[in-house]
Amino acid sequence: MASSSYSTFAINKGSFSPKVINCNKELMFNCSSCKNPFPLYTDFTKSRLLISNEKSKKWKQIQQLSLRSPIQCQALEIENTPSFTIGKKFNLDDVIEAQQFDRDILNAIFEVAREMEKIEKNSPGSQILKGYLMATLFYEPSTRTRLSFESAMKRLGGEVLTTENAREFSSAAKGETLEDTIRTVEGYSDIIVMRHFESGAARRAAATAGIPIINAGDGPGQHPTQALLDVYTIEREIGKLDGIKVGLVGDLANGRTVRSLAYLLAKYQNVKIYFVSPDVVKMKDDIKDYLTSRGVEWEESADLMEVASKCDVVYQTRIQRERFGERVDLYEEARGKYIVDQDVLQVMPKHAVVMHPLPRLDEITVEVDSDPRAAYFRQAKNGLYIRMALLKLLLVGW
Amino acid sequence: MASSSYSTFAINKGSFSPKVINCNKELMFNCSSCKNPFPLYTDFTKSRLLISNEKSKKWKQIQQLSLRSPIQCQALEIENTPSFTIGKKFNLDDVIEAQQFDRDILNAIFEVAREMEKIEKNSPGSQILKGYLMATLFYEPSTRTRLSFESAMKRLGGEVLTTENAREFSSAAKGETLEDTIRTVEGYSDIIVMRHFESGAARRAAATAGIPIINAGDGPGQHPTQALLDVYTIEREIGKLDGIKVGLVGDLANGRTVRSLAYLLAKYQNVKIYFVSPDVVKMKDDIKDYLTSRGVEWEESADLMEVASKCDVVYQTRIQRERFGERVDLYEEARGKYIVDQDVLQVMPKHAVVMHPLPRLDEITVEVDSDPRAAYFRQAKNGLYIRMALLKLLLVGW
């Protein structure tokens, strides 16, 4: 942190621009109108210019400073050039939705996830994230997802603050806003993994927070890390993503998992998707239209056996009883219609795999578990690697 | 831990006194009536003489030994002189209530908190408390306070055992005493942070425990770390405590925060306090009488604008609906009466700040957040530094 040189420039109200501060350095400011000298950090890993008086990795959007008058600043430049180069690697500030990832960034994340597999297998614990603190802010319990994130953080030497009780933040106060909660928690941690019951909550949190936010599911909205681990699993199991044939089976209307997966598969070449579902829970038109617009071949089928015989991946999902309300008869009918069992395995290619986001009930029979093509527990494990990769990327970069 | 010399002395039933063991050393005892030789540690950082057969930092009050007969002991002195000197620094065994702190000890704690700011900002994690284990024993949930303490402990390299479910201790047993619970938990940890629903619970715990207790709020009683962080924030923001003018606004009858703050401010010179509150939640006479007895100037005012124009600190608090019972009309009237908004900011001095213990509802409007004088999120962050300082002081000393 040795000082090397000084430079002087003005930060005017509302006039920040990348041209004003275009070096890749940490700057120590002495402001004429500030109570104390304070450091400002610029962050060129973000597309927007960011500035902060917090420690490295905690960024405020410049807009939040709301300077009321021009500040004349003298900057003490500190030799501490980050190792990345702008444009060489992808920007990753937050993980909010599957749509934010393109093919290149997916490949780059998967490359890091492969490294994470090695770290987890070879050593009794890495220290890449030693000293970093992750807050798991869960407004509804999801033990499976929470443990996966917390394991990922701890496997990399990081620490965790955990709450499954995040609703208490607002209930105790009878109305604290999510934004206020985020501003408080970001003071205690370096990254927030958030589960919320409202669609869009993660985006609101990211807009407020100066530290990275990972969406661990927001209501009927997004669950992007699940989507990433699904695509990663296909690549790990099948060895490729271009040219694959995928059968999506079960509740395609309500499952955000299969919807996100279909969306991400559209980024690859020559993919063919089969939809196999009871009539009441068919894939909705928005995804079908999207696939068509991207030139992805798809078809609906009522014949699981035929689809299974042609696919690289049979992606089974659970029929969610809670979606059927009083219509237990419809639920029971839908539930029993497409079961992956020994008969399905018989017709599946040797190289194909069965996937499932878990938990499963009886839509995959237990006898399937012992078949090497049963990939769903490996898939759950891949969630660990994807989350390790994302935590590493968001906290210490590529 | 090399041994250096022996000394022999008697520990008689009920006759322990500082004169008997007046060295600043660890002592290894061979007792004639003890099953095994065991180490006894004396602790001169405590005003009472303490003795323990536990590892350093776990002290039993000598009274608990209840020796039934005189024990002739031979002490193996161990060269391990602590770095502190008796009388040079303040004793800090437990943190139970705001009243335990005088001006000198407040200053000393704030000095350590300033060091903590540097630690948190400059390094990816300190190791000062590596190997220490803090138990957060919460009999009622308070996620905000719990995360702040747990972050403080982990930022210093310590570890945490956590329960928000501490009522289960007694409910499962249908009546285990707090004392029994404390005796169990002190066997698992080095320090206990306790939140309880009963006033006085923290004091009872401290009387039982051989390890330090921090009161993280006991019912309508005390919440001393909040009081400390409030005073610390004023000093950090305004630069001084003597001679300041503070407006306490909102629910002054029920808020333990403002009551403790008023109490602590009385320790400083030439402080002026303004009370601004709806009639139904006015500051109670005990605090007013106390301030008067200490020569602190105070006055009540119904004019927030006028007070705000004169104060260094406007300390806003939430009107607590639960205090009004069925009288929703009174609540609504009280709640809307004094709001900190842009108009208040207009009249406030440039150097002044707005504080709030959080959570806030609409008693401070969101537009205030972007003003540099909005200090409430920095105030929350200062809670981290104060708690880091207290954990350090209680576990490893000055």
Add this chain to the structure above:
Amino acid sequence: MASSSYSTFAINKGSFSPKVINCNKELMFNCSSCKNPFPLYTDFTKSRLLISNEKSKKWKQIQQLSLRSPIQCQALEIENTPSFTIGKKFNLDDVIEAQQFDRDILNAIFEVAREMEKIEKNSPGSQILKGYLMATLFYEPSTRTRLSFESAMKRLGGEVLTTENAREFSSAAKGETLEDTIRTVEGYSDIIVMRHFESGAARRAAATAGIPIINAGDGPGQHPTQALLDVYTIEREIGKLDGIKVGLVGDLANGRTVRSLAYLLAKYQNVKIYFVSPDVVKMKDDIKDYLTSRGVEWEESADLMEVASKCDVVYQTRIQRERFGERVDLYEEARGKYIVDQDVLQVMPKHAVVMHPLPRLDEITVEVDSDPRAAYFRQAKNGLYIRMALLKLLLVGW
């Protein structure tokens, strides 16, 4: 991890046997029918032959591989000989029930527990289990037991994933099996400590898991670590187990603690057991018959004073109100019948001790606490050492 030599052998469907792979090494496989080369690890610390494609310490039972056709494998032997020798020390895969321990293994565990006492007392934190991750999977809350295990893990430098909310695993899915949950959680951790409401759940988990399982209580079934710490405490306090006289007092019908203790005491020589209980909660015949079959002397008594005057250990237990249903009168009568108080202490030998599994209500009066013979809080602390020992043994071996 340097490679040293190759050897080739066949793994045939269902034909694995210790003869096939009888070296004590890690093996890297290139399988003709496998997608990728993968390492297999053999584990000779387990009585059954195990094989895994996971990192060391995560074993799959060979049966789970369900090879559909013979695999011709080429093994790359890796120089990494573990330090243990087969047969020299005891195998310890899981901790499921008290019955799995014989006298020799109890002694060996106690020896390690003694080492753990030294570690906990002398150092600010051991790093024996650094990098290891323990999941506490509690299907019902038991804060006392959970904190004891988590403290044990952290005192040895290990990390913890915690859930008191494990029922959510199955409730969210409205029916996920325990087996599926275990397969998911074992992907996130190195050892699982499980509390469950169903007898036999721990055994089912161990049959599924490739990592060690510790039963932290499964319903009315087993709570083996409590049984171990009880026996350990007797040895620590009395100095021996052969020839001791133990009075078991209180609810002997429902307390799994006293039942397990009686079972384990039968492994020692010349033990005499006294049963002192209200008629409605007398010790059941199965244990009495077992003791008789093992040649252990026992008798029932209604005179606590007489028993106390003869015993080395008075083991008091709580009368569990919930067992009496509507019969509050019977409960109240049973509850007040045998109280350990000053009068009991008067007749007890000087060297004897009072034990209790905690929590206690008033079956031991508070005045007893200050007597050196009150061993129950030391007993709780011994639970820490026993759990440290078990975690060490299961994760890194003897």
